[in-house]
Amino acid sequence: MSLEVKELSKKYGEKTVVDNLNFVMNEPGVYALLGTNGAGKTTSIRMMLGMLAHDTGEVLWKGKPLDSVTCNVGYLAEERGLYPKYSLMDQLLYFASLRNVPKGEAQKRIKYWAERFEVEEYIYPGKTSKGRKIPPKKPEQLSKGNQQKIQLISALISDPELLILDEPLSGLDPVNTDLFKSVIHEQIAKEKFLIMSSHQMPTIEEFCTDITILNKSKTVLQGNLNDIKKSYGRVNLFVKCEGDVLPLAEECGVTLVSQKETEYQFKVTGDDQANELLSKIIANKIVVVKFELREPSLHEIFVEKVGAVNEEK
Amino acid sequence: MKKSDLTGWQKVCAFTIAQNYKSKGTVIGLVIVCLFILFAGPILALAGGSKIEEVVEDLGGCKIENIYILNDTDITFDEKEFVKENADYEKINFITSGVDEDAIHEKMKNEPTRDIFMHIYGKQQIEGEDEAKYRIALFRSKDSEISSMEMDSLSDSVKKFFFNSRLAYSGFTEEQISRMDSDVSVQTVDAADISEDKDDDFDAVTMSAVIFYSMIVMMIVLVSSQKIAVSLVTEKSSKVIETLLLTVRPLAIIVGKIVGTIVVLVVNAVIMLFCGMISGVVTTALTAKKFSSVITEGMANIQNSGNGMEIDPESLTVNDMNIDPVRIFAGIGIVIITTVLAFVFYSIISGITGASCSSMDDLSNASSFIALSSVAGVYLAMGAAIANNPVLTEVAYLFPFSGIYMVPVHFMFGKAGFSDVLILWAELILLTVFLFRFAAKVYHVLVYHNGERLKLTNLLEISKSQKGTV
Numbered sequence: 001m002s003l004e005v006k007e008l009s010k011k012y013g014e015k016t017v018v019d020n021l022n023f024v025m026n027e028p029g030v031y032a033l034l035g036t037n038g039a040g041k042t043t044s045i046r047m048m049l050g051m052l053a054h055d056t057g058e059v060l061w062k063g064k065p066l067d068s069v070t071c072n073v074g075y076l077a078e079e080r081g082l083y084p085k086y087s088l089m090d091q092l093l094y095f096a097s098l099r100n101v102p103k104g105e106a107q108k109r110i111k112y113w114a115e116r117f118e119v120e121e122y123i124y125p126g127k128t129s130k131g132r133k134i135p136p137k138k139p140e141q142l143s144k145g146n147q148q149k150i151q152l153i154s155a156l157i158s159d160p161e162l163l164i165l166d167e168p169l170s171g172l173d174p175v176n177t178d179l180f181k182s183v184i185h186e187q188i189a190k191e192k193f194l195i196m197s198s199h200q201m202p203t204i205e206e207f208c209t210d211i212t213i214l215n216k217s218k219t220v221l222q223g224n225l226n227d228i229k230k231s232y233g234r235v236n237l238f239v240k241c242e243g244d245v246l247p248l249a250e251e252c253g254v255t256l257v258s259q260k261e262t263e264y265q266f267k268v269t270g271d272d273q274a275n276e277l278l279s280k281i282i283a284n285k286i287v288v289v290k291f292e293l294r295e296p297s298l299h300e301i302f303v304e305k306v307g308a309v310n311e312e313k
Numbered sequence: 314m315k316k317s318d319l320t321g322w323q324k325v326c327a328f329t330i331a332q333n334y335k336s337k338g339t340v341i342g343l344v345i346v347c348l349f350i351l352f353a354g355p356i357l358a359l360a361g362g363s364k365i366e367e368v369v370e371d372l373g374g375c376k377i378e379n380i381y382i383l384n385d386t387d388i389t390f391d392e393k394e395f396v397k398e399n400a401d402y403e404k405i406n407f408i409t410s411g412v413d414e415d416a417i418h419e420k421m422k423n424e425p426t427r428d429i430f431m432h433i434y435g436k437q438q439i440e441g442e443d444e445a446k447y448r449i450a451l452f453r454s455k456d457s458e459i460s461s462m463e464m465d466s467l468s469d470s471v472k473k474f475f476f477n478s479r480l481a482y483s484g485f486t487e488e489q490i491s492r493m494d495s496d497v498s499v500q501t502v503d504a505a506d507i508s509e510d511k512d513d514d515f516d517a518v519t520m521s522a523v524i525f526y527s528m529i530v531m532m533i534v535l536v537s538s539q540k541i542a543v544s545l546v547t548e549k550s551s552k553v554i555e556t557l558l559l560t561v562r563p564l565a566i567i568v569g570k571i572v573g574t575i576v577v578l579v580v581n582a583v584i585m586l587f588c589g590m591i592s593g594v595v596t597t598a599l600t601a602k603k604f605s606s607v608i609t610e611g612m613a614n615i616q617n618s619g620n621g622m623e624i625d626p627e628s629l630t631v632n633d634m635n636i637d638p639v640r641i642f643a644g645i646g647i648v649i650i651t652t653v654l655a656f657v658f659y660s661i662i663s664g665i666t667g668a669s670c671s672s673m674d675d676l677s678n679a680s681s682f683i684a685l686s687s688v689a690g691v692y693l694a695m696g697a698a699i700a701n702n703p704v705l706t707e708v709a710y711l712f713p714f715s716g717i718y719m720v721p722v723h724f725m726f727g728k729a730g731f732s733d734v735l736i737l738w739a740e741l742i743l744l745t746v747f748l749f750r751f752a753a754k755v756y757h758v759l760v761y762h763n764g765e766r767l768k769l770t771n772l773l774e775i776s777k778s779q780k781g782t783v
Binding site: 069075 | 317321324327328331332335547548551552553554555556557558559560561757758761778
């Protein structure tokens, strides 16, 4: 076991903000920590990293308490932060030194990541056509996306074994989203351990193998994403035809979820019900453009789980 | 507090120092102060040259040639006795008979002379005065070489001699005159303070030193500790704190900042001291070059006067000000240690204050406690120094907010004992340790606090609720 979170709890006064969180990461990959706003994701991450005291529980890395000595950790916080006045190079070297990266090595890595993220002009001084030096922009003058890139460089500067990304793609344009995704894929390929917290379910589905869903401090769903999806069965049916299939769907007892012209979203009870509908469409000689039977999306599972718990309460 | 709580403070300290000297505002401010120190002395030395020349000339000897005396009283002004008592005037020619007042005045009006006309009037009451007085008028010529300083000196000598002449005229013996003429000093001493060797005389030098020292220390302590609070609020409001806390604990951050700021203070002080030394050397060189001939002449005149006026190097010590040189050196050490302790004490308060705020607006309100406590301490120290009341002084010594401004200076002037210094240090260390432990408990919660400024009661609640481990 590489990362083990055991019975982690935290209370502020009488209010429980994290209640008995448990999970294990045995293999490199991406673990998702999901939850509604205020569910306790960021507090859990802070406790895991030792930034915040926990009331009970422990966090182990390869059997030892996780800290900056036992594990080389990188962290992209949800609330991005840079010193507004100090130069970016100074800040990145400072963050690197705090994580025991030698200055020379840190400079090499900054150069590499600055080129990769195309932010050299903000870190290194430029030159005018007349050869005069132009100082790089101050952090407060950077766009949100560029600040986020600098933050990710700071998280990656120690070449961490364990990388924690809190909402890594929020606020990014599609081009930069792809850039960030490519970096995350690279880290996965390098067999790093990643913990990701995000509200963007498609992103989680793209990267994560295992998930924990938190709702109001409690774990409401946990496990391997594929296994979770399989447990729900293939109940989502998407149909696109060149004709009206609604009467046939009614005959089969299929529930209509949404309709846009001749594109239909149905909820079925299983494979048999879907096959029955398909047989009827073909028998009625309606041309089928697309017929897809799939498992529920993470978004649907999330809404269902969190919604169900909230309804119960 | 675990040992790991302080891991990484050196890196925070190094970053604090580096960024301080990368700040253009700080560097420009330091350069301006250094330039002022460098050039103020030499410029003042050059500008104040004529004054020095006058003083040196005065030291050189008496410029008066003749003194015409017109005495309207029955009291004899014996010029031979006067010269006996005032050897500086032995070369002066005294003219007491056939003095034509109008002719002398006319001469003095028209041409510069080295003459003095002294008119001793009989006892008379002038309008606006309660009683009749003897009056002595000393005249000098237009554009006379005789300086005002010399006139003042002559005036004092004449006044004293005429007083003694009056007593002698009344039939008093020399012994009786000596007894009457002796000055009387009145001193009140509290028996409890005898062992402490305290002098309760009102002492303007000590009071000025307390005020001057208080102002400087207050500025250093307030400005520097405020910088720590601002830096912490900046880290909180800009969310950098989240990145820092990944590898360093909150206490390491505050310790790094305090030590870094102390290093900056010490380096700045050394730079300013170095500039002051250069300025002193240049000023001395300039003064010596410009006035060397005048001084040489003046010294020659002093020696030639043959009146036994000697300058004793031993007597030119600070002993006249009742200051022991050993105490001064010990005092400088005490000043440095006390300032550092006061700075650390205020810095921790600033650190907690900064951490309890989420924005600069909050900080300006929260910092009022630091400013007020410091100003109150200064006022108490100054009040005790002015009032010179033993009870108030003792209170000011014991109250750390005022003790930091008063005890080191009073120690230097021999008014406070080493026991007072030790008590102050003990208080500051105890308070600092207490605050540090308190900060250790609440700080990691405070750094994540976002929202309204936390009050003391909130901080105490947080401190009580911290049972968990990091």
